[in-house]
Amino acid sequence: MVRQARSEATRRRIIDSAVALINEIGYPASGLADIIERAELTKGALYYHFESKEAVATAIIEEGMDTILGAFRSSGRSGSPAMENIVHGWFVVADAITADSVAQAACRLLRTFGGFNPAAKAAYGVLEAEFAERVRAAVEQGDLQSNIDADAVVATVLASMLGAELVSSAMTDGRDLRRRFARTLEILLPGIVTEDSIGYYREFLARQSMRILPSS
């Protein structure tokens, strides 16, 4: 058991070292040698746990996505309208990305690999499936426009939020992520929500976007 704990600690140090480098200088510039040096480990120790730099990236994507999905899932309040949970959920995701360096690195890696890494490609599918559940509930609750294509809403809102995260990361290192999420939802809502509900959700969004502390 001691050996297992030590092995787990080594794996953790490799991931933490890679995460720090990816967030500081980006994945392309983070060489395996840099990851080892920062972790104060030998090449052998790294190769015992990971067969390549991409294998480290895959582990980070999986762990970071677990955090992001966990945050989104736990943000759902059973008594609240699904549309509230959608809006609230995105701010919880923003806070999770801001607070968790592994989640932040995972976002960078998703973009870096796109369809070329199975874990990255799968992550898009899982995000879509998770988000689709709430959108379907919002449709059932009559908050979405009657003529709307729910799949188009899922794909478009998800892609728009990923785009907001991408630009926030490139331009401000993620500092204005909440603000960009708020602006994006502000412009998307009128194309999605019924005329009867838009006033309510606009106000709900305004209140959510003003919250400073991480909400969960």
Added chain:
Amino acid sequence: MVRQARSEATRRRIIDSAVALINEIGYPASGLADIIERAELTKGALYYHFESKEAVATAIIEEGMDTILGAFRSSGRSGSPAMENIVHGWFVVADAITADSVAQAACRLLRTFGGFNPAAKAAYGVLEAEFAERVRAAVEQGDLQSNIDADAVVATVLASMLGAELVSSAMTDGRDLRRRFARTLEILLPGIVTEDSIGYYREFLARQSMRILPSS
């Protein structure tokens, strides 16, 4: 002059080789050795033109962005409303990315590097400035909602389209780019355009999105 032409041809071969690899297996997996082998050149020839793999990436970003910006700029019709030029412009950009492998690779590299490469970071700024001009014209022409923040429109629409491109690339290798652009604009328009104009631009968008042939 012969020497200069030959040197330019060598540089071209390096870029084309890197572009093909980046589009086939992604930037992280494309090693300098692979780029040289595919270009049938020596290491020396590559280092004569580029000091590093990232220098090749920078050249691709610059060339690809020139193509994308050129397509967007030339898509503007002086007699047409700015809002038409905005909608039309995005489809022209989609066609440019689909048709031009350097532009496609440049999009992948923008996402890979984000804020970590000066050319990638600059590209976001240039795209924003270019797009902002058309949005400002649409505001002046009274097609945008009176209470709207033009900067928020610019940032949100641009990020949403980049997000659509990102997901299209990851999930379908870019094959459904036009469709994703169309869906995104469909959902964004009601949050941007005045009630008086929305019917007209919805129809304009529907006609644009049905065009199959690249338009310029």
